[in-house]
Amino acid sequence: MAGIYIHIPFCKQRCTYCAFVSGAPLFCRRKYVEVLKKEIESRLDKWVSVDTVYVGGGTPSMLERGMLKEIFDSLSKACDMRAKEITVECNPDSVDKEFCDEIISAGVNRVSIGLQTANDKLLKCVNRPHDLSSFLRAWESLSPIKNKSVDIMMGLPGQTIEDLASTVDFVTGLNPQHISAYSLTVEDGTVLKESGFVVDEDGEADMYDVMSDILNKKGYRRYEVSNFCLPGYESKHNSSYWDLSDYYGFGVSAHSLVKGVRIANTDDFDKYVGGDFVASKEKCDFVEEYIMLSLRTAAGLSISRLFDFGFDILNERKEQIERLVLSDLIYIDGDRIKLSDKAFYVMNDIITDLM
Numbered sequence: 118m119a120g121i122y123i124h125i126p127f128c129k130q131r132c133t134y135c136a137f138v139s140g141a142p143l144f145c146r147r148k149y150v151e152v153l154k155k156e157i158e159s160r161l162d163k164w165v166s167v168d169t170v171y172v173g174g175g176t177p178s179m180l181e182r183g184m185l186k187e188i189f190d191s192l193s194k195a196c197d198m199r200a201k202e203i204t205v206e207c208n209p210d211s212v213d214k215e216f217c218d219e220i221i222s223a224g225v226n227r228v229s230i231g232l233q234t235a236n237d238k239l240l241k242c243v244n245r246p247h248d249l250s251s252f253l254r255a256w257e258s259l260s261p262i263k264n265k266s267v268d269i270m271m272g273l274p275g276q277t278i279e280d281l282a283s284t285v286d287f288v289t290g291l292n293p294q295h296i297s298a299y300s301l302t303v304e305d306g307t308v309l310k311e312s313g314f315v316v317d318e319d320g321e322a323d324m325y326d327v328m329s330d331i332l333n334k335k336g337y338r339r340y341e342v343s344n345f346c347l348p349g350y351e352s353k354h355n356s357s358y359w360d361l362s363d364y365y366g367f368g369v370s371a372h373s374l375v376k377g378v379r380i381a382n383t384d385d386f387d388k389y390v391g392g393d394f395v396a397s398k399e400k401c402d403f404v405e406e407y408i409m410l411s412l413r414t415a416a417g418l419s420i421s422r423l424f425d426f427g428f429d430i431l432n433e434r435k436e437q438i439e440r441l442v443l444s445d446l447i448y449i450d451g452d453r454i455k456l457s458d459k460a461f462y463v464m465n466d467i468i469t470d471l472m
């Protein structure tokens with residue numbers, strides 16, 4: 118079984134922190150969808166069984182109505198579609214009842230909606246194109262979809278712990294099944310970077326604690342550093358990334374992992390629509406990547422799976438494991454190595470230690 122990721126590089130306007138490939142001109146949407154369908158048809162075949170699909174961006178809801186359905190039709194023709202989880206990302210300013218009807222008719226059963234913060238001033242400050250009232254309208258339009266995720270952010274310029282706490286209270290009041298919470302990072306080439314803004318790491322850590330605490334009290338379980346859900350609503354698609362299962366990425370800047378090879382599509386929109394899809398291919402380092410990704414999850418690292426990748430961690434990292442267990446930073450639970458709660462702030466050091 119494999120996952121599918123599809124990248125849609127259109128947005129209404131650019132958020133100040135955005136480092137994604139998202140600024141393609143809207144008049145190119147038709148051309149892009151045609152090329153995307155060609156890429157899907159040329160790389161997939163009926164031997165590929167698909168269990169999850171994720172359409173991200175950019176803003177997939179910025180496509181013209183009918184285009185998402187076309188993309189899903191093309192996928193269904195090109196592979197053995199058995200997906201139990203089909204997610205589409207959307208932003209509040211481009212969601213309405215028509216959008217919801219279209220994605221339901223295409224088989225979509227999960228949406229991920231970008232709120233980021235419930236504070237209108239902060240939304241404006243980072244150039245998000247929506248406000249809280251448009252989010253609420255979008256939420257209402259999406260009510261037929263029973264599996265919804267909301268994105269929120271920590272560390273936005275001017276954001277206080279109280280702002281964050283009231284956003285988390287607001288979001289949990291809507292009872293979404295899933296919440297993704299990301300710490301702001303300042304990437305090269307963004308408006309935020311050019312403005313000289315510097316992340317307050319201690320402030321973000323305090324926000325993370327407050328947020329985790331509220332979510333925990335409201336019944337949301339952390340199953341990965343940035344992902345929380347009600348019981349049984351883990352994202353199957355994201356979980357397959359952390360487990361290093363095969364997935365095919367389609368569209369500009371999309372990445373794939375197929376039969377041990379990581380494939381990166383070009384970031385250059387013109388090259389992509391010209392049919393020059395792939396920028397690079399390299400062998401996946403399963404051992405390093407599995408250690409790095411699995412330790413971020415609550416399920417932890419499977420010792421036997423790592424052994425299958427050719428690394429006997431209990432022998433190769435015996436000393437480090439003993440030291441980390443004694444320091445109460447990791448513990449062994451059957452076949453799994455897991456991080457303790459207090460290990461969160463030194464997670465990167467622990468991962469480096471064990472690699």
Ligand code: SF4
Nearest residue numbers: 128131132135139175
């Ligand atoms: S909505 Fe997302 S992809 Fe679009 S500009 Fe903002 S951060 Fe980037």
